[in-house]
Amino acid sequence: MEKALAHIDWSAMTPELILVTAAALLIVLELLLPDETSRDWLGWLALLAVVGAGTYVAVHFGAATVDLLQGSYRTDPVAQSFKLVLLGGTALILLLSLSGGNREGIRARGEYYFLLLAAVLGASVMTSSADLVTLFVGLELLSISSYILAGIRKQRTDANEAAWKYVVLGGVSSAFILYGMSFVYGLTGSTNLFVVQQRIVEAYQTGYAPFVLLSLFLMMLGFGFKIAAAPFHMWAPDVYQGSPTSVTAFLAVVSKTAAFALVTRVVLVVYLQLIQLRVWEEIITPLLLVIAGASMIVGNAVALRQTNVKRLMAYSGIAQAGYVLVPLASLGMTLFESTLFYLLAYLLMTVGVFAVIMVVERDAEHGEFSAFAGLYRRSPLVALTMTLLVLSLAGIPVTAGFFGKFYLLINAIATQHFWIAAVMVVTTVVSYFYYFEFIRQMYFRPAPKGNPLAIPIGTAIVIGIGVIGTVGLGLFPNAVLHALGQLKWVEVLSVPQAPPGP
C-alpha cells in the first residue's frame, strides 16, 4: 500500500510547490547577489509566484477532493477557498511592500520576501492538512516566519520588543496546541483528522470525556492566541505597533485568516460527531461564544482609548475575531459561507486601510491619529477611499463589511443565541466611535501640512482593489455567495472520500 513517490499525483500540490520553489530560488539569489544590487526584483519574483499559485487554485476551484500523502494532505473545496483568500491577501501585501516597503526601514529586503513566501506556504499547508502533524508543521512555518517578520527592523527597539513578545507568547501557544493534540492522539490512536473524528465519540462515551474536553480546551487556548481573541490577545497591540506596516497588514490579514482556517478545520472536523451527544450544545458552543463575546467587548472597549493607529487596528482586529467566531460557535447552517465571506471582506478592507495608513504614517513620520488630520484637504480622493474602508470596518451599508456582519448576525439569530447577537450589535455601535475617529481627523480637523500625499502606484492599486472590492461585494455579494453555496462543506468535512487505513 506504500505508493512510490513517483506515483503520487503531485499536481494537486502545485500551489505549494510553486511557493517552495520560489522561496528556495529567492534565498539562493539573495546569497549570490552582490550587496549593492537592488532586491526589488526579488519581490516581483515572489509576487509572480504567489499570483501563479493563486491562479492555479482559482482555475481548479471546485474540483473534486484529492487525498495525498496517506490522507495527511487534501485539497478540498474548503481548503481551496481559504487558500484563495490567503494567496490573494499575500499578493496585495507584496505589492504594497514593493511600492512602499523600501522606506519603512526594512534593510533585509531579500529575506523579507523569502519570509513572506515561507509564511504563506505554511498557511497554505495548514489549510490543506488533514492530519495533526502536517497541520502543526504548517502552523509553525507560518508562526516562525511571522516572528522574524515582526522583528525585521532589528535596528529599532520597538521592533525588537514586538518580535520578542511574539516569539515567547507564540511559543507558549504552540505548546498548548501541541499538548492538546497529544491528548487527541492518545485518545484515538491516530493523527488523521477524519479517523479522529470517528473515534473520538467512542472515547467520549467510554469514560474519557474529561480528556476529550481537555484536549479541546488546550487547543482553544493556543488557537485563541493565534486568532488574537480575548483573553489571549495581549501580544497583538505591541506586535502590530512594532512591526513594519506591511508586516502588520500581513499579520492582520493572512495570519488571521490562516488561523481561522485552522480553528474551523480542527474544531469542526475533530469534534463534529460530538454533536450527537449534545456536547456541542452544552460545552463547545458556550465556550466559543464566551471567547467571541469577550473579544468583541474587550477589543471594542479598549480600542476606544487608543491614539496610535496601528494599536487601534490591533484592537479592532481582536473585536473582528470575536465576530468571525460566532457562526462556528453557534454551528449556524451557513457557518462556512458566512465565515469565509467575512474573512474575504475583512481582507479587502483591512489591506486597503493599512495601505492608507502606510502612506499617511510615512508622510507624518508618526503613527498617531493626528497624522490623519485634515487629510481631506490634502488628498480628497485618499480621504474618500479611507472613509469607505473605515465605514466597511464599522459595518455600515453598502459595503462588504456590512453584508458580512449581517450574515454573521443572521447565524447568531438563526441558532437562537440572542445574547451574542445583542453583544455583536451593541459593540458594533461602540466601534463607530473609534472608526469614526478617522473620519473626524480627516474631515473635521485642520491640516498641519498643505501638500498632497505622495502615493506610489503599487499602493494606489492596492487601495483601489480594497475599495472596489469592498463596495462591489457590498452591493453585489451574490458573486461570492453563489460560489460558496456550491461547496458542500458539510460533506467535505465529515465524510472522507477515501478513508485511509489505521
Next chain:
Amino acid sequence: MTVWNGLPTWVTFSPILGMLVLLFIPRQRNRWLKWVGMAGTLPPLILAITMFVLFDPQSRGVQFAQHVSWIHIPIPQSPGWKLSYAMGADGLSLPLVLMTTIIAALAAVGSMYIKERVKSYFLLFLLLETAMLGVFLARDLFLFFLFFEVTLVATYFLVGIWGYMERERAANQFLLYNGLGSALMLLAFGGLLLVFGTLNLDQLLVRTSQLFADPEWMQGPLRQVIWGIFLCILIAFGIKLPAFPFHTWMLRVHVEAPPAVVMIHSGVLLKMGAYGLIRFGVDLFPPLVQQMATFLAVLGLVNILYGAALAFVQRDLKRVLAYSSVSHMGIILFGIAALNFSGLQGAVFQAVSHGFISALMFLIIAVLYERTGTTMIDEMSGLAKAMPVLSGVLLAGGLALLGLPGMSGFVSEFLAFLGMFKQYPVIAGIGALGLILAAAYTLRAVMAATFGPFLDRWERLTDTKAVETVPMLVLLGLIIAIGVYPQMLGEPMQTTLQMIVTRIGG
C-alpha cells in the same frame, strides 16, 4: 402605465445627476456650485410631482412597483433567502416623498449661506436626498435599511463639518443614538428574515397576517421572538422620531447643525421615525401594537407636555423650536396610538405639516442669524421695524406652529386628537393642554423677537431678498393650502390607511 414602472427608482436616484455635474466643477467656483446644487434638487422634485399626479388614489396595491431579485443567500436543504431590490409607492409613502423633494429643494436654497467646502456640502446634501427618498420608496426591508444608514452617514458629515461650535459633540451624539437605533432595527429585520424567510414588504404583510390569523400563535414558541422583533422596531423608530426619553440627541442636532440641514433634519429625517412606526410597527404587527396602544398614548402625552413646557422656558429660538418638535412628535404618537382612521390620518398629516412648518421656521432662523448673528430671543427685539417681511413670515409661521385653523397644523392636530378622543378621552383631554402651551410659547417667542422696543443696532438691517422670500412664501403657501384644502393630501393616502385600519381590525 408600464413606462412609469421605474418611477420610484428615477425619483430616488435623480439627485445623483446633480452630484455628477458637481464633480466636474472646480472647488473654488462657489457660485456655480451653489446653483448646480440647487438645480440638482429639481429633477427629483419634478419626478415626485409627476408621481403625485399619476398616482391613482383608488388603487389598493402598491403603484409603480418594481421588483428585481438582488441577493440570494444559499442555505443547504432550503430555498435560501432572497433579498430584492423592490421599490414602489403607496398612499403612505407618496405624501412623504413629495414633502421630501420640496423641502430638499428649499433647503438647497437655504444653503446659500454655506461658505466653506461648498462642493462637498452639496455632494453630501444630494446624497442625503437620494437616501431619504429611498427610505420612503423601498419595499424591501434590507433595501430600506441601506438607505436608512446612508442618511445617517450623510447627516453625520453635514452636522459635523458645517455645524456651529459644538458640532462634533452633536454629530457624535447623533451617531450614538441613531447607531443604536439602527442596530436594533437590524436585529429586528434579521429576526423577520429568519421567521418569515423574506424581507420583502408585501410578502411580509401576507405572512404576518397569516400568522396572526392563526389563534394558536400566542401559545407557540414564536410568540417571544415576534414580541422581541416588535419591541426592537418600536425602540428603533422611537429613537428616530424621537420619543421621550430618547430625544436628547435631536435637541443637540437642532441647535448645532447648519440651518439648512436642520430644515432637512426636522422636516424629513424625524419623519422617518413616524413612517417606520406606521409601516413596520402598526402595519406588520397589528395585534401587538394594539396591546401597546395605551403605552404609546401615554408616551405621546409625555412628549407633548414635556416638549411644550420646556419650549416655554427656552431663551434660544432654535431651542424653542427643538422642544416644540418634541411636542409635535407627541401628536404623531397620539395619532398612531389611536389606531383608527382619523388618528393615523392625523399622524401622517402631522408628519407632512410639521415638515413644512419646521422647514419654514428654520429657514427664517437661517436668514435671521445671517443678519443679526444671534438666535437668542432676548437679544432680538423690535425686528419688525427693520425687517417687516421677515417678521410677517415669522408671525405666520408661528401661527401655523400653534395650529391656527386654516393652516396645516390645525388639520393635523384636529385629526389626531379626533382619533385619540375616540379611544382615550382622558389622555386626549390632558394632551389638549399641550395645544394651549404651544400657543403660549410660540407667541412669546415670536412677539419678543419681532415687536418690543426697537434696538439701535438693527438700524442697518436689510429685509429678506427675493431668493429668501420665495422659498418662504412657497412653504407658507403649502401650509395654507393643506390647511384650506386638506383633501389634496388626504385623498392619496385614504386607500392605504383604510387598508392598515382594516388589518388592525377597526
